[in-house]
Amino acid sequence: MHTIASELAASIRSIPDYPKPGIVFRDITTMLGNAKAFRRAVDALVQPYAGTKIDKVAGMEARGFILGGAVAHQLSSGFVPIRKKGKLPHDIVRIAYSLEYGVDEMEMHRDAVNPGEKVILVDDLIATGGTAVGATQLLRQIGAEVVAACFVIDLPDLGGRKKLEALNVPVHTLVEFSGH
Ligand SMILES: O=P(O)(O)OC[C@H]1O[C@H](OP(=O)(O)OP(=O)(O)O)[C@H](O)[C@@H]1O
Numbered sequence: 001m002h003t004i005a006s007e008l009a010a011s012i013r014s015i016p017d018y019p020k021p022g023i024v025f026r027d028i029t030t031m032l033g034n035a036k037a038f039r040r041a042v043d044a045l046v047q048p049y050a051g052t053k054i055d056k057v058a059g060m061e062a063r064g065f066i067l068g069g070a071v072a073h074q075l076s077s078g079f080v081p082i083r084k085k086g087k088l089p090h091d092i093v094r095i096a097y098s099l100e101y102g103v104d105e106m107e108m109h110r111d112a113v114n115p116g117e118k119v120i121l122v123d124d125l126i127a128t129g130g131t132a133v134g135a136t137q138l139l140r141q142i143g144a145e146v147v148a149a150c151f152v153i154d155l156p157d158l159g160g161r162k163k164l165e166a167l168n169v170p171v172h173t174l175v176e177f178s179g180h
């Protein structure tokens with residue numbers, strides 16, 4: 001019998017040396033195109049939170065939008081896009097962050113979450129945790145309660161899960177790939 005982790009792992013494509021030499025890129029487009037795997041991934045991401053009241057799901061551009069939108073629908077929550085700089089039209093909060101293969105800035109509308117609202121972060125993958133830690137800081141800056149973060153893929157050797165947990169954000173992941 002296949003576990004969900006092995007089934008999902010088999011649906012994800014690994015591309016060596018993309019986008020830079022030494023990085024093994026974990027490509028979820030193959031999982032997204034596989035109807036059964038996509039449904040199982042979304043169902044498994046949602047499972048720990050079913051029946052709890054989550055006000056908003058926050059997804060990080062771009063892959064976090066695909067999964068986060070589906071998770072928000074399943075939880076009957078609102079959705080908050082955390083975007084790369086320059087894309088949001090209204091009053092924003094912004095933070096600089098680094099990730100496995102670069103540095104960038106991300107932004108969120110200041111009025112996207114009301115103080116005290118319970119928010120879950122959703123993305124496809126956690127590597128160094130730079131993106132998720134930045135998103136947590138943005139959400140906390142506007143008074144949100146970050147109750148959890150969930151990801152399809154964890155790259156445990158890069159330490160992102162531990163960084164988030166050190167900020168008191170519980171982390172839920174479905175499949176691990178060791179090495180980079
Ligand atoms: O844990 P970290 O080291 O921060 O890396 C993880 C982030 O990197 C990827 O996004 P990317 O910035 O490549 O954007 P994309 O979704 O637009 O491809 C991934 O979707 C996560 O958001």
Ligand SMILES: Nc1ncnc2[nH]cnc12
Binds near residue numbers: 023127
């Ligand atoms: N190795 C990796 N594969 C896909 N997305 C990533 N984001 C950060 N590291 C990544």
